[in-house]
Amino acid sequence: MVTNPFELLKAKGEALDRAAEVILAAKGPLIMVCGESSRLGQHSIDQIRDFVQRTGIPFCSTQVAKGVVPEYSDLYMGTTALSKGDYVRVAVNKADLIVTIGHSIFEKPPFIMSKGGPKVVHIGKRSSPLTQAYLPHLEVIGDIGPSVEALADRLVGKLPNAGALLPLREGILAQICKGADDESWPPTVDRLVQALQNVMGEKDILALDNGLYKIAVTQNYRTNYPNTVLVDNWLATMFAGVSSGIMAAILNPERRATVICGDGGIVPTLHELGMAVRLKLNLTVVIVDNGCFGMIRWKQAAKGFAEYGTRLDNPDFVKMAEAFGVKATLVESLDDLEPALKAASEGGGVRVVVVPVDDSKYWSLR
Template sequence: MAARTGGQALVDALVGHGVDTVFGIPGTHNLAVYSALAEHDVTHVLPRHEQGAGYAADGYARSTGRVGVALTTTGPAILNAAAAAAQAYSDSVPVLFISPGMPLQHPAHGNGLLHEIVDQSAAMAAVLGTSLRVTSVAEIPLAVQQAFAVMTTGRPRPVHLEIPLDLLDEVAEVAPVLPARPGTLHPDQAALDRAVSRLDAAETVAIVAGGGTFAAAAELAAVAELLGAGVLTTANGKGALPTGHPLFVGAGLQHAAARELCEAVDVVLALGTEFAPSDWWGGLPELAGKVVRIDVDATAISTNVVPDVALVADAAAALAALADRVQRKEPSALVATARAAHRAQAREEGAAWIELVDALADVVPRDAIIAADNAMAAYYGALSNLPLDRPHSFLYPTGAGTLGYGLPAGIGAKVANPETAVVVLHGDGGLMFSVAELATPAELRLALPIVVVDNGGYGEIRNEMDDRDEPIHAVALGSPDFVMLAQSLGCLGVRAQSAAEVAAAVDKAFHADRPTLIHVRERSRATGEA
């Protein structure tokens, strides 16, 4: 037991759980936490907006598999981070959002205290599902332990932790709470027997690998090779199997080739994926009676697709168990056919961006991290066409589909992986959501290329209006001088006239002493230059 303020108890508990980096913005109500942070060897990253703090913590977590931490003050500050919290929830990313809350004895109907909102914890619980509000200083270490247990047991989900602001300066005797060390969830033997039987009886198998394969890349490759199975990945699963592997069919499930392969094979082995419409843009394939599904989340194992065999287990553990028992098969001709079709369809869909993506592929290492915004250059261009060989190397806001994610997520990834090449890929509209975050990597002197593909506004929405044969309006944006804006915030800025110039600038930016914004105009349907 030791006498600690609430702020000290919080930071002690975070450090005890291995936290080495916090993305946050100080405010009147969280100063006791900042005082405690100064007592520890914790890297603090100061974004320019709380939403940026949340996205940066998300990028940190996605690229490492560790918990990211976003620290805000009360009321509007934590609500500013709510969009980032929703994105982390939808994509199963473990981020701890921490904020002070109203005092313990705060009037039920309020009294106009600074940053007061009706029910902050309820608001965050509505977004995240879990918001923990403590009622004593002594409870803080326990709440941190419980939050980490939620985030690291089963399906990783973000959590909000609220500490009444009067507790942060209060001193009390505090006992540390040791981190929970969740064990590996192994598959039920009866379910494993059924899965082995189905896989052995099948002549042809396809694998759909989602974000749940983060820590199972080696096991995925082993099982794919044993089964001769073609492997498709979701956006969040991209990189789980190296692009050059002969059984890799493609990343991105929106292409007809993905549906056709899944319908053609006898069994689809689904790993850590929810069969979400945000991945299968054209609709799910017909999968009745042919799915063997592995997921760590028992509540998600039948979401969207009811499996014929369900294994509730960690992907690595379940795949290792399958590898010990399944019979070896030779790859069928379906794999090569599907790979060629997927590649052709991806290049056709991404035609407006394919020259850029191919040029980037020549200079971006295969083990790089791409922090992509919800931009056409990302989901039509890079998702299915840019080769990456590292699990969770394509950081992309799939489920919630937020704008403004790419830049702060790239900052978080680069802070977490300083020796790894990280590239941010943005559209102009999305960049304006978080453009102030250019100042953050500039101050940190991060060698971070930021490619801005400019179509003059919200190009996807413009095209959708056109497809509906409706008036096209409210989608064009003015064209700020992004290069000068970047320079004014401490970055380097480059205007590129071609894909080759973009690639050359990116290659140079990897070795710069600060971030480099590279601006290029898009030639596409949205700009009338397709």
């Protein structure tokens, strides 16, 4: 009996049985934890985590779903950043079955289905509208947490091929992390992410604006907690990063909020620093300076277009931040990178750290 008219039921037994049959027959299964999962309550999130651990099937996360399942798990295969062409694609292409949990058509597709590709089992609160990118072979519809728990009960101890894709893990993560220990200047975005990982607490909040650096950050930065990496991967518009960071700082005053924003995205939102100061927030804004609209330049090149309108003549970001009463630092050497981030994180108040970066690694993903 449903006492709450908005309460979701566990998926029907017939659907769970069919899904179990398909998963048991898979030679190389992969779980894809998707954006809707991050909107669930903690109990349902715990049930998703248990499903992954109990089945032993490796998993990938979409950008929005980072942390729903701990990314320091030995089953973590990476975070999808592009619909095709990124490093995680090695596992996606080798899989013969992908189990999506909480997929939403409003999030950038973590993969694009094609003829001859892996079968897809869709586990969600509602049936997915069919699109050219996403056409699941089987759906398990109902309250996600209880549904995956019941599905795990049907699978545990019966999955000889659960870890078939795990030998790919080391190579995928090595490619993703390549550049994290690079000693060149300006630093790679991967090196910047590693420095941030060293400085931030495990439940601190990282909010991203949109730009080419988002690929590096979401793939390299690992978290064990949902909604600690805030990414606009629904419409993926620019200029959302600072406002997201401000709201995160307002709602979570006990945690440090950090924003990563590109040089192309920060100028139209610099005035929001003044609001953060007035609100007496603890907020760090890291400005990634590559001298251009990196994602637009990247897409122009990918389509064979001539580069047009992407280069930036940037202002002095330190002086502009100081005009709003913000303490600001320009990182001028690799030795200063992590200390500058640490000082900003521990110093309290609103801080800006400007970091020149080299994002050339990600041009190979075009």
